[in-house]
Structure formats: structure tokens, C-alpha cells
Amino acid sequence: MESLRGMSGMNSGIIAWLSSFIESQDPASAAQSLHLTMEPTLANEGALWFPDLLAGDSTGVLPLFLTASILGNVLIGWKVPPWNTIQHLPKTEMYKQLSFTGLRTFVVVLTCYIGFASWTQQMPAALMLYWITSTNVATLQTWILDNKVFSPVKMQRFIEKSIAFEKPGDKDPFQLKNLR
Known part of the structure; x- marks a missing residue:
């Protein structure tokens, strides 16, 4: 973005401000400025x-x-x-x-x-x-x-079911039939 800012002729960005501290103030070295020049094709x-x-x-x-x-x-x-x-x-x-x-x-x-x-x-x-x-x-x-x-895994809830096991000929030792 700073490069495009310099190519657009706006040399007032943060990079230009920071580079102003390390550039010399000598007019003879102004030709070797760190600033980008405007791109005329734009x-x-x-x-x-x-x-x-x-x-x-x-x-x-x-x-x-x-x-x-x-x-x-x-x-x-x-x-x-x-x-x-x-x-x-x-x-x-x-x-x-x-x-x-x-x-x-x-x-x-x-x-x-x-x-x-x-x-x-x-x-x-x-x-x-x-x-x-x-x-x-x-x-x-x-x-x-x-x-x-990275979408969160959406788990389906378990459906609660009661299951009773009966064997033929069993005498219901826990007396589950009486609880119903």
C-alpha cells in the first residue's frame, strides 16, 4: 500500500515519515531520495x-x-x-x-x-x-x-431411549413390569 501511495504521488505515508529520519538533509543527495516517484501511466x-x-x-x-x-x-x-x-x-x-x-x-x-x-x-x-x-x-x-x-463440528444430540431386555421364561427378577 505504501508503494502504491508513492506511485500515486502521495509521499505522506508512514514509510515516508520514517524514512525522513534516516535521509540526509543535504541537497546534493536529494536525487537519491528513498521516496518513490509518481508513476505517469496511472x-x-x-x-x-x-x-x-x-x-x-x-x-x-x-x-x-x-x-x-x-x-x-x-x-x-x-x-x-x-x-x-x-x-x-x-x-x-x-x-x-x-x-x-x-x-x-x-x-x-x-x-x-x-x-x-x-x-x-x-x-x-x-x-x-x-x-x-x-x-x-x-x-x-x-x-x-x-x-x-475451521467450522465448528455440529454434533447431533443423542436421542434418549429406554431399552428393556426380556428373555422368554424369565421371571422378571427386578419386577420391571410392575413399574410400568
Whole structure:
């Protein structure tokens, strides 16, 4: 993602920030910068309804898809118990589950902010298409692993039946016929 961010002309990511600490401030060595340069073919080889993948989506469809994709990933992949079952847990487990639920709620709010910020800051379409695709593949992979590969074994309950053994000519030593 950081490579695609650099190819899209956005050199403000975490890798660029970290590399700024090890780059020299000498203008003579600026030509040997660690930053990726913008890829010009992204400007004229578009995809879908985007002729320019370096431009942002002015319609707001991609930021909306991005928000929905990340929300789907968080809500499907991050299982937390319902509120009414948390109260019946032991105290330490209850605090742990409340922390997970609060963290999940924070991530949901952060996801909405990511979608809004990507729309207002005109995040390049190439970066949003990559992020949407990556998130949806991760969500699908999580769903397949949870439901198809590592699905819990569903055992059928045993049907309780009473069986009586009778031999011809036996005198019912335990007097089972009288109990019926």
C-alpha cells in the first residue's frame, strides 16, 4: 500500500515519515531520495469509470465502497459477545470483553472517518481501488476460513431411549413390569 501511495504521488505515508529520519538533509543527495516517484501511466490508463487513477473520486462512490468494505470486515471478522451475555461473565472476563467491544466501536467510528477523509482529501482512485480490493479479499478469506475450513463440528444430540431386555421364561427378577 505504501508503494502504491508513492506511485500515486502521495509521499505522506508512514514509510515516508520514517524514512525522513534516516535521509540526509543535504541537497546534493536529494536525487537519491528513498521516496518513490509518481508513476505517469496511472494518469492515462484508468480503470472502471476513472480515466485518471491519480485523481480523486469526485462522485464519492469509492469512499463509500471503502467505508462499507472496512465496516464489513470489522463487523464480520471481529466477533464480540452481545451486551446481555457480557454481564453474566466473571469479572475479569467481563472487563476484557467490554474492552474488546469498546475497541471495536472505536474502529467502526475510525472507519467512518477514513471514508470521509478519503473523500474530502481526494485520495487517488488507484489507492482506493487497491484498498477496497484488499479489504474485500481479506473479508472473504476470513469468512471462508471461519465457515468452511475451521467450522465448528455440529454434533447431533443423542436421542434418549429406554431399552428393556426380556428373555422368554424369565421371571422378571427386578419386577420391571410392575413399574410400568
